Amino acid sequence: MPKVLISDKLSDAAVQIFRDNGVEVxxxxxxxxxPGKLAQVIGEYDGLAIRSATKATADxxxxxxxxxxxxxxxxxxxxxxxxxxSARGIVVMNTPFGNSIxxxxxxxxxxxxxxxxxxxxxxSTQAGKWEKSKFMGSEITGKTLGLIGAGNIGxxxxxxxxxxxxxxxxxxxxxxxxxxxxxxxxxxxDLGQMxxxxxxxxxxxxxxxxxxxxxxxxxxxxxxxxxxxxxxARGGLVDEAAVAEALKSGRLAGAAFDVFAQxxxxxxPLFGLPNVVCTPHLGASTSEAQENVALQVAEQMxxxxxxxxxxxxxxxxxxxxxxxxxxxxxxxxxxxxxxxAGQMTEHAIREIEIEYVGQVGQLNLKPLTSxxxxxxxxxxxxxxxxxxxxxxxxxxxxxxRISETRKDAQGAxxxxxxxxxxxxxxxxxxxxxxxxxxxxxxxxxxGINLEAEPSEFMLYTANxxxxxxxxxxxxxLGELGINIATFALGRSxxxxxxxxxxxxxxxxxPAALERIQGLAQVRQxxxxxx
Numbered sequence: 001m002p003k004v005l006i007s008d009k010l011s012d013a014a015v016q017i018f019r020d021n022g023v024e025v026x027x028x029x030x031x032x033x034x035p036g037k038l039a040q041v042i043g044e045y046d047g048l049a050i051r052s053a054t055k056a057t058a059d060x061x062x063x064x065x066x067x068x069x070x071x072x073x074x075x076x077x078x079x080x081x082x083x084x085x086s087a088r089g090i091v092v093m094n095t096p097f098g099n100s101i102x103x104x105x106x107x108x109x110x111x112x113x114x115x116x117x118x119x120x121x122x123x124s125t126q127a128g129k130w131e132k133s134k135f136m137g138s139e140i141t142g143k144t145l146g147l148i149g150a151g152n153i154g155x156x157x158x159x160x161x162x163x164x165x166x167x168x169x170x171x172x173x174x175x176x177x178x179x180x181x182x183x184x185x186x187x188x189x190d191l192g193q194m195x196x197x198x199x200x201x202x203x204x205x206x207x208x209x210x211x212x213x214x215x216x217x218x219x220x221x222x223x224x225x226x227x228x229x230x231x232x233a234r235g236g237l238v239d240e241a242a243v244a245e246a247l248k249s250g251r252l253a254g255a256a257f258d259v260f261a262q263x264x265x266x267x268x269p270l271f272g273l274p275n276v277v278c279t280p281h282l283g284a285s286t287s288e289a290q291e292n293v294a295l296q297v298a299e300q301m302x303x304x305x306x307x308x309x310x311x312x313x314x315x316x317x318x319x320x321x322x323x324x325x326x327x328x329x330x331x332x333x334x335x336x337x338x339x340x341a342g343q344m345t346e347h348a349i350r351e352i353e354i355e356y357v358g359q360v361g362q363l364n365l366k367p368l369t370s371x372x373x374x375x376x377x378x379x380x381x382x383x384x385x386x387x388x389x390x391x392x393x394x395x396x397x398x399x400x401r402i403s404e405t406r407k408d409a410q411g412a413x414x415x416x417x418x419x420x421x422x423x424x425x426x427x428x429x430x431x432x433x434x435x436x437x438x439x440x441x442x443x444x445x446x447g448i449n450l451e452a453e454p455s456e457f458m459l460y461t462a463n464x465x466x467x468x469x470x471x472x473x474x475x476x477l478g479e480l481g482i483n484i485a486t487f488a489l490g491r492s493x494x495x496x497x498x499x500x501x502x503x504x505x506x507x508x509x510p511a512a513l514e515r516i517q518g519l520a521q522v523r524q525x526x527x528x529x530x
Contacts, residue, residue: 002068002098002305004047006033007054010073014049014294023047039063046127069304071297074099074284074441075152075235077314078207086315086390093313096152099291104156106283108164109231110256113277115140115200118255120275126379136492138228138253141165145200149205149233150175150185157202158185160495169194172205192222200228205528217242225251232258232283235356244269247276256514258283309463317366330360330417331371333440335433336454337419338375338529340430340442341485343528344460345380348424351401352376357416359404360395369404372419381514386432416443442488448499450490458528463521464489465475465498472519473500480512497523 001024006015009029018025026045032054042048042064048056049071056070058081070080083184085092094198110441113119124131125447145161147154147170158168168185171194180187188194191214195201201223205211214373215229215238223229227250231238240261245272246252254275260268265283270276284290302311308324354369363398366387374391377398386394395402409415416433431444442452446462459482463469470489477484486503507517508527 002046003044004049004305004329005031005042005045006049007038008051008073008297010049010294011291012050013291014073014298017295017298021306022486023305025507034080035060038181042067044463047305049073049297049301052076052079054079056080056085061088061090062084064090068091068330069301071095071301073290073293073297076206076233082315086393089389091304091310091313091316091389093297093304093311093504095300096423097287097295097363098296098310099286102151102158102286102289103153103232104160104204104284106279107230108160108206109158109257110122110186110230110277110279111145111200111228112234113201114230114254114256114275117275117443118307119277126488133472142199143167143199144169144197144202144239146194147185148189148191148194148201148203150180150183151204153233154204155183157204158183160458160520166200169197172248185501189203192448195219195223195227198224200230202230205237206266207236212236213239215239215243217245221251223252224462226253228252228254228256230256234372235261235263241269249283256415289478317364317370319364319367320402323364327363327367327421327441330363333434334368334372334520335375335415336440336442337417337430337432338372339378339530340445340454340528341419341428342376342379344428344526345423347415347425348375348378349398349400349421349423351403352395353403353405353422355418355420356403357411357418357463358409358413359406360415360417365404365406368417369402370415373402376419376421388472413443418444442501444501445490446492446497448490448492448497450488450499450501452488452501453486453503454530456530457504457507458530459500459502459504459508459516459527460524460528461502461516461522462524463498463500463519464523465495466521469498469519469521470500472521476500476519477504478517480515482506482508482512 003024004018005025008234015025015027033048039060042060046066047069051073061084067090069091075094075096077094079340080092082092116137121135144167147158150170150172161168162184163232169188170185171188171191175328177187177189207417217239243255247255256277257270258279259281300311303321307321309321310319356365370388373395374386374388377394379388417430418429420429428446432440432442435441440454484502485505488501490500513525513527
């Protein structure tokens with residue numbers, strides 16, 4: 001039974017979801033605030049469910065020997081070292097849709113608040129003043145809203161703004177023209193151009209190396225005079241000091257911030273300025289949203305630990321619960337193909353080409369490609385150096401190009417996978433399929449057909465096709481005390497190159513391999529382990 005630690009506050013209903021799915025739960029909602037104590041116990045768990053208090057640092061993950069998944073109840077994962085998790089094969093999930101509506105509604109509320117100066121007017125009125133002329137507002141209807149980021153939350157904001165009869169323009173490099181038309185917004189290619197047109201500007205994107213300080217002092221200077229700026233996304237996206245100066249000079253008519261570069265925000269250049277509305281990171285703070293993300297993360301983590309399904313992962317391809325049993329044998333086959341190629345390769349790899357032929361090409365290929373790449377790289381970088389999660393990253397770091405091709409069924413097999421590996425010196429291929437018994441088979445090596453079921457220990461030989469080789473190899477293996485379990489043969493043409501792939505009962509030691517290599521017909525001999 002998988003075991004999950006909940007180290008932050010989650011609802012009782014979320015705890016029950018884990019239990020209903022056959023997952024053992026250790027609910028310690030205050031543990032995330034004590035990193036030392038958390039580090040002492042983290043090695044016992046398969047899953048870690050968190051909110052924002054727990055910090056999943058590289059040091060903590062070093063002690064998480066059994067951890068398979070981290071689930072963040074919420075969208076932000078600033079408190080998780082994703083690179084460290086990926087290196088250890090730990091899937092990191094979040095819940096990007098659970099609080100989208102709540103955060104979008106907060107952005108709309110902040111827009112109204114700053115447009116009509118509601119907080120300041122409320123404070124003045126409750127202080128016994130009646131300063132009606134002081135709080136002249138601005139209508140929303142007919143104004144232009146500029147979205148920076150049009151993903152999950154941005155699209156909800158756009159729909160609400162369109163309902164308010166606003167014109168919506170969006171800057172988002174990942175937004176297609178078709179999607180923009182579907183949303184009813186105008187896509188703007190240049191950020192500076194958008195800033196010069198918008199009456200209200202609101203941000204909805206994560207903080208990354210590329211988006212940090214996206215609204216720099218230079219960009220803020222390009223904002224339309226009299227516009228209002230709203231940030232309910234992430235701190236650090238905006239140069240807050242530059243915003244403060246723009247407010248003081250009158251270029252900006254107002255600003256509303258729910259997030260800040262430094263949180264908790266005890267001091268900030270924006271505090272105390274007129275027509276600035278500030279809230280303490282309340283975007284997701286509704287009872288509905290908090291419950292939704294807690295239930296969602298419990299479902300996602302349970303699906304992964306019990307059924308192998310992956311949803312909303314930030315460092316692994318998604319696999320649905322329905323896909324998992326279908327993909328499982330193909331993932332095993334891809335692991336065998338990758339492992340074979342990795343063990344056979346003796347020079348630096350330049351390119352990996354994967355052909356998915358027939359029905360397998362209709363499946364979700366990302367986990368297949370990840371499994372194949374990881375298995376191929378393990379002989380090169382070591383067992384602890386790569387896994388399904390980190391494989392694409394490791395391949396990219398080593399300059400290995402990876403390509404996928406889907407092809408219609410051809411040849412004797414209705415569905416198979418072929419791996420083509422190009423090194424500094426040669427190009428070689430290996431192909432395999434799944435038989436009706438659900439087990440993988442090698443069906444082609446270097447263009448030579450054969451049928452061999454992978455086993456834990458195997459011996460591969462490339463030899464000249466001459467009479468007596470099978471007898472010579474069998475006799476020598478008998479002398480060496482190596483028992484043959486399976487024996488598959490293939491050749492390119494009579495008298496030309498032939499290959500043999502044998503399943504054996506134990507690992508072939510180096511001394512024995514040297515004897516096999518000494519046979520007159522043998523061109524190459526390799527001991528393999530799967």
